Amino acid sequence: MKNIIKISAAGSGKTYDICHDALNVVAGGDKKVLIVTYTNRGEKAVETEIRKQNKGVLNPQIVIKTWYRFLLSETIKPYQRYITGGGSFNVLKGIDYSQTYGVVNYQRKGTRARYLTKAEDVLSNQASELACFLDEKSNGKIIGRLIEIYSNIYFDEVQDLAGYDIDLLKLLLDSDISITCCGDNKQATFSTHNAKKNKNQTGKNIWQFFEGLSNVEIEKNLTSRRFNQVICCFANMLFPIGDPITTIMDEETGHDGVFLISQSDVEAYYQYYHPQVLRFDAKTRVGNYHAVNFGACKGETFERVLIYPNGPLADFVIRNKALGSPEKYYVGITRPKYSIAIVLKAMPEVLNGYQEVALNCGDSHIRSLEFIVKRAN
Amino acid sequence: MTINKLVIQNYKLIRDIVIPLNSSINIFVGENDAGKSTILEALSVLTTGKLNGYAFEKQLKANLFNSKTRQEYVTAVTAGQTPAPPKIVFEAYFDGDADFKGSNNTLSEDAVGINITVKIADANTPIYLKMLESGDVKDIPIELYTVDYHYFSGATVSFRYGPFKSVFIDTTRKEYSGIVDHFVSDSITENLSAEQLRDLAIAYSRSRREFHDDDTVKTLNKAVKSVIQGRSVSLGLREDEVEAWKKQLSIVVDEIPFEHLGFGTQNTLKIELALRNAEEQANVVLMEEPENNLSFTNMAKLVDHVSASTGKQVFISTHSSYIANKLNLENVILVSGGNVMSYKTLPTDTKKYFVKLPGYDTLRFALASKVVLVEGPTDDLIIQRAYKDKYGKLPHENGIDIIVVDSLAFKHYCDIALLMGKQIVVVTDNDGDVEKNIRVKYDDYLGKKELTFYYEENADLDTIETSVLAVNCERGQPAEEFKRMISSETRYSLKSRDYDGILDFMIHNKTEWAFRVFEAEKCIHYPAYIQKVVAHYEEHH
Numbered sequence: 075m076k077n078i079i080k081i082s083a084a085g086s087g088k089t090y091d092i093c094h095d096a097l098n099v100v101a102g103g104d105k106k107v108l109i110v111t112y113t114n115r116g117e118k119a120v121e122t123e124i125r126k127q128n129k130g131v132l133n134p135q136i137v138i139k140t141w142y143r144f145l146l147s148e149t150i151k152p153y154q155r156y157i158t159g160g161g162s163f164n165v166l167k168g169i170d171y172s173q174t175y176g177v178v179n180y181q182r183k184g185t186r187a188r189y190l191t192k193a194e195d196v197l198s199n200q201a202s203e204l205a206c207f208l209d210e211k212s213n214g215k216i217i218g219r220l221i222e223i224y225s226n227i228y229f230d231e232v233q234d235l236a237g238y239d240i241d242l243l244k245l246l247l248d249s250d251i252s253i254t255c256c257g258d259n260k261q262a263t264f265s266t267h268n269a270k271k272n273k274n275q276t277g278k279n280i281w282q283f284f285e286g287l288s289n290v291e292i293e294k295n296l297t298s299r300r301f302n303q304v305i306c307c308f309a310n311m312l313f314p315i316g317d318p319i320t321t322i323m324d325e326e327t328g329h330d331g332v333f334l335i336s337q338s339d340v341e342a343y344y345q346y347y348h349p350q351v352l353r354f355d356a357k358t359r360v361g362n363y364h365a366v367n368f369g370a371c372k373g374e375t376f377e378r379v380l381i382y383p384n385g386p387l388a389d390f391v392i393r394n395k396a397l398g399s400p401e402k403y404y405v406g407i408t409r410p411k412y413s414i415a416i417v418l419k420a421m422p423e424v425l426n427g428y429q430e431v432a433l434n435c436g437d438s439h440i441r442s443l444e445f446i447v448k449r450a451n
Numbered sequence: 452m453t454i455n456k457l458v459i460q461n462y463k464l465i466r467d468i469v470i471p472l473n474s475s476i477n478i479f480v481g482e483n484d485a486g487k488s489t490i491l492e493a494l495s496v497l498t499t500g501k502l503n504g505y506a507f508e509k510q511l512k513a514n515l516f517n518s519k520t521r522q523e524y525v526t527a528v529t530a531g532q533t534p535a536p537p538k539i540v541f542e543a544y545f546d547g548d549a550d551f552k553g554s555n556n557t558l559s560e561d562a563v564g565i566n567i568t569v570k571i572a573d574a575n576t577p578i579y580l581k582m583l584e585s586g587d588v589k590d591i592p593i594e595l596y597t598v599d600y601h602y603f604s605g606a607t608v609s610f611r612y613g614p615f616k617s618v619f620i621d622t623t624r625k626e627y628s629g630i631v632d633h634f635v636s637d638s639i640t641e642n643l644s645a646e647q648l649r650d651l652a653i654a655y656s657r658s659r660r661e662f663h664d665d666d667t668v669k670t671l672n673k674a675v676k677s678v679i680q681g682r683s684v685s686l687g688l689r690e691d692e693v694e695a696w697k698k699q700l701s702i703v704v705d706e707i708p709f710e711h712l713g714f715g716t717q718n719t720l721k722i723e724l725a726l727r728n729a730e731e732q733a734n735v736v737l738m739e740e741p742e743n744n745l746s747f748t749n750m751a752k753l754v755d756h757v758s759a760s761t762g763k764q765v766f767i768s769t770h771s772s773y774i775a776n777k778l779n780l781e782n783v784i785l786v787s788g789g790n791v792m793s794y795k796t797l798p799t800d801t802k803k804y805f806v807k808l809p810g811y812d813t814l815r816f817a818l819a820s821k822v823v824l825v826e827g828p829t830d831d832l833i834i835q836r837a838y839k840d841k842y843g844k845l846p847h848e849n850g851i852d853i854i855v856v857d858s859l860a861f862k863h864y865c866d867i868a869l870l871m872g873k874q875i876v877v878v879t880d881n882d883g884d885v886e887k888n889i890r891v892k893y894d895d896y897l898g899k900k901e902l903t904f905y906y907e908e909n910a911d912l913d914t915i916e917t918s919v920l921a922v923n924c925e926r927g928q929p930a931e932e933f934k935r936m937i938s939s940e941t942r943y944s945l946k947s948r949d950y951d952g953i954l955d956f957m958i959h960n961k962t963e964w965a966f967r968v969f970e971a972e973k974c975i976h977y978p979a980y981i982q983k984v985v986a987h988y989e990e991h992h
Binding site for chain 1: 548549550552553554555556557559561566568599601603604605606
């Protein structure tokens with residue numbers, strides 16, 4: 075058993091490493107390997123990576139599940155009778171996500187009503203707590219079963235785990251299964267649920283929790299392979315807390331870096347460069363372009379992005395005002411390989427740290443302010 | 452992966468049962484309607500999701516439920532009560548993949564297994580309540596039922612990718628010309644492994660490709676090409692569906708097509724295919740009464756195949772004591788009245804005794820509904836005749852089997868009877884000492900409700916000869932009529948003999964005198980204990 079915690083920079087090839095490692099493990103063992111991702115998109119990204127490394131197909135010994143599918147099928151369902159009671163079993167159906175974020179559950183711990191809806195679904199906010207409860211009630215059967223099936227479990231995006239998720243993770247770290255946790259403390263965008271418990275171990279702070287454990291080995295990989303030097307500097311500036319990241323990506327395309335452009339030039343820019351449009355959330359208007367929210371594109375790579383900033387991001391760019399919670403923005407700006415274009419309603423004449431350039435858009439040139447890398451970085 | 456335990460609830464002849472299973476061979480032995488087929492059906496549903504070759508959930512009927520369960524429910528509902536609608540449950544507990552592990556089973560065990568429950572669909576419970584209210588529930592409301600397939604982990608069962616591949620060898624299946632193709636493809640393909648099927652399919656498509664590469668076809672295609680100008684035209688085989696090759700397949704045995712073979716040979720072939728090369732093919736083999744349609748030689752072959760097969764779990768229901776005995780009594784599971792008993796649970800010396808017995812006797816005892824154990828053929832013949840004198844029929848016509856057993860083995864038979872809950876009658880000699888030879892010897896057995904002992908209570912009458920002779924005397928000497936009866940048919944050979952002379956003859960011609968009594972036109976008098984044996988079956992008349 076060997077537990078590894080990997081703190082990685084965005085684009086450092088976490089998914090590649092996980093899949094590479096998993097394929098190596100199953101090639102040398104009979105047991106299965108489980109990869110738990112946070113989002114559905116993350117699950118797809120892992121599948122795609124496995125196929126890439128495994129001649130186009132998946133491997134039956136590598137099981138890929140999202141966090142909630144993992145909780146439901148591998149922890150709660152097998153030993154549900156310890157909560158459903160009265161000799162009933164096989165009654166739980168799925169996860170109920172309808173609970174609003176932040177609602178407090180006043181039902182007593184260990185009672186059915188705390189964890190389950192009337193329709194026999196598991197409340198999403200209580201799922202990991204129920205898993206911990208069932209494991210305790212069944213005398214460790216949940217963890218015991220996982221030990222029988224899996225030699226290794228990989229958790230991607232651990233920075234998003236919260237509350238009882240951490241307790242469950244701790245049970246696994248203490249088991250015979252080799253656990254690998256990967257994450258980027260700068261990308262803690264959503265928690266699996268809203269929990270008071272273990273608050274100081276959630277998100278940015280989960281690393282302190284790991285550092286306090288004796289049975290884990292912490293590896294840091296702060297070198298990205300995804301984006302160029304300019305984007306890397308821009309990201310460090312946007313998220314100044316913690317270790318700065320570096321990059322080894324040195325491909326050039328002739329349009330590389332971070333650029334501010336006027337809203338009136340977007341169409342010309344878009345037609346020529348075909349960037350992926352990103353935004354903070356659905357409240358930001360993006361015209362007729364298909365846009366993806368920052369939080370939803372975690373783990374993905376684009377060639378170029380075009381960002382419609384919300385108020386805080388525009389304030390950061392124009393007035394150099396620090397962002398209160400930079401995590402989601404950080405996810406967005408660390409997606410592209412070559413360029414970021416940020417759309418401004420009104421372009422300033424001059425801006426400290428930026429220089430004026432004319433961008434080639436095929437038939438025409440548009441005015442832009444290009445972010446300049448300071449020597450110190 | 453082998454099934455080590457089976458749970459069946461409320462299905463057909465079985466009300467609620469837990470059957471421990473052997474990891475290699477399981478032989479279900481029992482009378483008709485004892486529940487043997489019920490068990491095989493449950494195994495078929497558990498391993499394939501199918502019953503008689505069709506999806507189980509498509510065949511739900513109220514009469515699948517145990518008749519007693521059904522009756523109780525109907526009675527309660529009719530009386531205005533609200534009993535829980537009955538469920539049929541099948542569970543297989545097996546060794547293997549922890550993926551299927553959990554405690555979602557009726558025994559609350561942390562185990563690997565499959566649970567199949569036939570119950571009212573959750574979505575239909577409001578309809579059920581409405582039906583109850585309006586008094587529309589007259590029977591199990593099967594139209595509201597559904598079948599739930601889950602592993603003990605709570606995950607839904609996929610039979611296609613499940614842990615078992617089972618084959619049901621039903622030698623009673625007769626197929627006719629119209630469906631011969633289907634029969635051939637089924638019989639063969641269901642017994643091949645996925646890899647073998649794939650290789651066959653690849654070979655088939657290769658041979659199709661080769662058709663295009665054939666010189667004749669090529670030449671022809673060149674000719675065709677030039678016919679229509681400006682367009683490329685060529686001859687080709689019609690695109691096939693993936694399974695099409697199966698329709699083209701036939702099995703030829705010694706140059707005779709499979710469908711033209713005798714039914715017995717077809718069966719042997721099917722069985723051979725099913726049992727060959729264990730690992731990749733079916734890991735569970737179900738055989739219903741394989742002795743049907745098989746000659747004795749084929750049956751012997753079958754037995755050899757089964758006992759030689761490794762890596763698979765075989766379930767056989769049989770009436771044939773030959774099969775059961777040859778495949779080792781250890782593997783026999785006795786089925787009667789929806790209950791099971793394993794031979795394994797017998798005391799060791801009893802087990803040893805039965806394993807040594809030749810084929811027929813072993814299971815004759817287990818299978819007979821009413822058994823009288825006697826010490827010798829004399830007792831057998833006299834009891835038979837006494838029975839006939841009273842009821843006008845021989846005992847076997849009423850299902851009573853009189854079995855002659857060495858008196859040393861009585862205890863072994865008693866052990867089995869107790870294990871099976873089988874009612875038996877034991878007729879034994881007192882050998883001159885009732886206390887020693889009956890009361891002390893059978894101390895552990897006397898007074899058990901399954902066992903009834905009959906014996907001569909007068910210690911002076913130590914054998915059946917003395918007892919019979921005693922009641923056929925007049926003034927201390929054998930009655931003339933009795934003497935004539937036990938004399939040879941042609942002449943009154945024993946005319947001059949007195950009591951001692953007659954007794955001497957009887958003792959030295961045990962079977963002969965009894966046979967003469969059995970064949971005689973007139974009746975003799977019977978000792979009281981013989982009359983009691985006969986009267987024991989009074990209730991049947």
